[in-house]
Amino acid sequence: MPSLSRPTLLIVPLMGFMVLTYVVPFLGVAAWSVTLPEPGLGQYQAALTDPLVLSVFLRTFRVCLVVTVITVGASYMVTLLWVRGTRMQRVLIEMCILIPFWISVLTRAFGWLALLSTKGILNTWAQNLGFLAEPLTMVRNEFGVVVGMVHFLIPFAAFPLASAMRAVDERALLAARGMGAGRTRVFAQVFVPMTAPGILGAGLVVFVFALGFFVTPAILGGGRSVMAAELIYLRIFQSPNWGLGAAISVILMVTVGGLLAVMMRRARPAAPR
Amino acid sequence: MKEIRAAEIGAEGIGKSFGSFAALTDVSLTIGRGEFLTLLGPSGSGKTTFLMILAGFEAATCGRLRLDGADMTHTPAEARAFGMVFQGYALFPHMTVEENIAFPLKVQRRSGAEVKRRVAEMVEMVGLGGHGHKRPSGLSGGQQQRVALARALAYDPPVLLLDEPFSALDKNLRGQMQDEVRRLHRDLGTTFVFVTHDQTEALALSSRVAIFNHGVLQQIAPPKEVYERPANRFVAEFLGTINILPLTGVTSGSDGASGVFEGQTLRMAASLGAPTATFALRPEYMALHAGALPDRNSIPATLVDLTYQGAETQLALKTPGGVGLTLSQPTAALPGSLAPGAQVWVTWFADRGIFL
Numbered sequence: 001m002p003s004l005s006r007p008t009l010l011i012v013p014l015m016g017f018m019v020l021t022y023v024v025p026f027l028g029v030a031a032w033s034v035t036l037p038e039p040g041l042g043q044y045q046a047a048l049t050d051p052l053v054l055s056v057f058l059r060t061f062r063v064c065l066v067v068t069v070i071t072v073g074a075s076y077m078v079t080l081l082w083v084r085g086t087r088m089q090r091v092l093i094e095m096c097i098l099i100p101f102w103i104s105v106l107t108r109a110f111g112w113l114a115l116l117s118t119k120g121i122l123n124t125w126a127q128n129l130g131f132l133a134e135p136l137t138m139v140r141n142e143f144g145v146v147v148g149m150v151h152f153l154i155p156f157a158a159f160p161l162a163s164a165m166r167a168v169d170e171r172a173l174l175a176a177r178g179m180g181a182g183r184t185r186v187f188a189q190v191f192v193p194m195t196a197p198g199i200l201g202a203g204l205v206v207f208v209f210a211l212g213f214f215v216t217p218a219i220l221g222g223g224r225s226v227m228a229a230e231l232i233y234l235r236i237f238q239s240p241n242w243g244l245g246a247a248i249s250v251i252l253m254v255t256v257g258g259l260l261a262v263m264m265r266r267a268r269p270a271a272p273r
Numbered sequence: 274m275k276e277i278r279a280a281e282i283g284a285e286g287i288g289k290s291f292g293s294f295a296a297l298t299d300v301s302l303t304i305g306r307g308e309f310l311t312l313l314g315p316s317g318s319g320k321t322t323f324l325m326i327l328a329g330f331e332a333a334t335c336g337r338l339r340l341d342g343a344d345m346t347h348t349p350a351e352a353r354a355f356g357m358v359f360q361g362y363a364l365f366p367h368m369t370v371e372e373n374i375a376f377p378l379k380v381q382r383r384s385g386a387e388v389k390r391r392v393a394e395m396v397e398m399v400g401l402g403g404h405g406h407k408r409p410s411g412l413s414g415g416q417q418q419r420v421a422l423a424r425a426l427a428y429d430p431p432v433l434l435l436d437e438p439f440s441a442l443d444k445n446l447r448g449q450m451q452d453e454v455r456r457l458h459r460d461l462g463t464t465f466v467f468v469t470h471d472q473t474e475a476l477a478l479s480s481r482v483a484i485f486n487h488g489v490l491q492q493i494a495p496p497k498e499v500y501e502r503p504a505n506r507f508v509a510e511f512l513g514t515i516n517i518l519p520l521t522g523v524t525s526g527s528d529g530a531s532g533v534f535e536g537q538t539l540r541m542a543a544s545l546g547a548p549t550a551t552f553a554l555r556p557e558y559m560a561l562h563a564g565a566l567p568d569r570n571s572i573p574a575t576l577v578d579l580t581y582q583g584a585e586t587q588l589a590l591k592t593p594g595g596v597g598l599t600l601s602q603p604t605a606a607l608p609g610s611l612a613p614g615a616q617v618w619v620t621w622f623a624d625r626g627i628f629l
């Protein structure tokens with residue numbers, strides 16, 4: 001194969017692995033969605049008319065949107081200190097970003113449960129210190145889910161944001177100051193727009209990642225605020241309706257794919273050529 | 274005619290240290306209202322550092338700055354609001370040409386109509402008509418340079434600071450931009466401070482040149498003076514090739530000085546300054562002859578090499594005592610038979626050259 005260079009050949013095994021572990025199973029799932037229990041598009045019709053499925057989808061998108069906005073916003077501030085702060089701040093932020101990265105998602109979800117539940121650390125302290133008369137409900141609802149997801153996703157937003165911030169030409173910021181712009185204006189009108197591709201990238205990563213979240217919503221949502229991934233799990237493992245579970249999977253996948261395509265097209269002109 | 278808002282800047286004993294390294298030492302100078310001052314010096318001589326201190330982006334370690342007589346040593350950059358053109362342009366990549374130019378006007382809260390009018394005027398002034406809606410990434414280097422100039426000039430800053438603005442441009446474009454900057458300076462009357470390490474550019478553009486070496490100001494004077502009357506050997510050599518002749522038996526009288534170079538007595542006019550043992554002469558002031566001339570200084574030499582440079586030819590010679598000389602002669606004036614090895618006389622008039 002003279003047309004394939006060595007680097008291309010080197011990624012062939014990886015591509016083969018991806019095809020074997022992602023593409024083939026997904027095609028299998030897609031096949032179930034139109035064959036189980038009988039051939040046809042019946043499961044799609046069922047999924048798109050089932051009020052439960054629709055409400056779960058709606059909740060999933062709403063939660064993911066909220067999570068994305070909070071994650072990217074919080075991450076932007078954290079990353080700003082990470083990239084432009086003093087040496088001390090950098091080290092501190094780096095530890096705060098990297099250490100949770102090494103802890104399993106399951107451990108972290110239970111950690112939040114211990115912290116936020118009605119008999120958890122926060123509520124107990126607040127009541128003992130007299131700040132609260134009644135415990136606040138912070139888990140087994142969307143609040144808990146959002147907290148857990150944001151915490152998990154911040155590092156994933158921090159990396160694209162950091163690379164965008166590092167690429168900002170310091171001289172453009174000086175130039176703006178030199179023309180009389182104060183710090184707020186330099187930040188809002190020069191720095192933030194110059195990192196916009198990074199914000200968009202971070203938002204996309206976080207949103208897509210969030211759509212597929214399973215463990216965190218399952219534990220911190222406590223079965224009350226079910227999201228798409230958990231619904232699929234329930235349809236396949238608890239009320240065995242493999243066809244419906246498969247159809248929901250395909251709908252989620254197509255939505256994510258469509259979203260990615262639109263965002264990539266929009267992001268393209270802003271990216272440096 | 275627009276009101277001219279040019280300012281006068283004074284620097285008194287400016288020093289700047291990075292740790293134990295002294296980037297600038299005791300720099301004192303005054304930049305006159307509407308002047309075009311060039312900061313010239315080799316790489317690392319502190320030009321950018323000095324410009325950054327003038328702009329307010331760096332704080333001087335010691336010394337004072339004045340703006341029209343008033344102290345501005347601690348005035349922040351955004352309050353000084355000098356126009357600045359950075360090396361590499363520093364345009365805002367997310368804004369169009371027009372938005373870039375409008376930025377400083379919006380900072381000053383000019384009315385929408387005025388911003389529009391002024392932006393259109395600046396776009397025309399720098400010859401970018403039709404490119405107003407492009408992003409910087411869609412412009413050539415020279416066009417980006419013009420945007421940077423237009424943006425820095427749009428709000429009539431009292432001072433315009435330019436850091437090697439043309440170093441990334443090719444020779445033709447560079448010449449064109451130099452003409453443009455000179456024209457803008459003439460039309461606007463703003464005080465310009467221009468950094469370069471290109472001697473020709475410095476001599477061509479400025480009303481005065483300030484020459485730096487290792488963070489020390491060596492000389493500040495009009496182009497003709499720094500070229501023809503350099504304050505020291507560094508300035509003399511930095512501004513172009515110069516021949517250095519060590520003299521012995523230097524004496525001075527009312528009609529000038531005289532000294533001996535390799536057995537030849539040389540006469541120097543009184544206008545060349547106080548005599549020293551080092552005499553310096555630019556290559557273009559020397560001529561070649563077959564023999565010594567009685568009315569000029571003459572020294573014998575052997576031709577070592579000829580370098581054809583089009584209109585000019587550069588000649589390398591060696592005196593019997595082994596001192597190397599460089600001459601620059603119009604090619605048309607040289608005899609075609611001239612070849613390395615030829616024995617010639619190098620001559621010049623007594624009122625040329627300088628004692629270092």
Ligand SMILES: Nc1ncnc2c1ncn2[C@@H]1O[C@H](COP(=O)(O)OP(=O)(O)OP(=O)(O)O)[C@@H](O)[C@H]1O
Pocket residue numbers: 291294296314315316317318319320321322323470
């Ligand atoms: N932030 C800094 N920290 C340490 N040293 C610095 C810093 N900025 C400049 N210097 C040093 O100060 C000296 C002068 O630098 P400067 O940038 O002013 O030189 P320059 O004359 O502009 O040179 P060039 O022609 O290469 O741009 C250099 O030796 C440089 O290494």
Ligand SMILES: [Mg+2]
Pocket residue numbers: 320321322
């Ligand atoms: Mg410099």
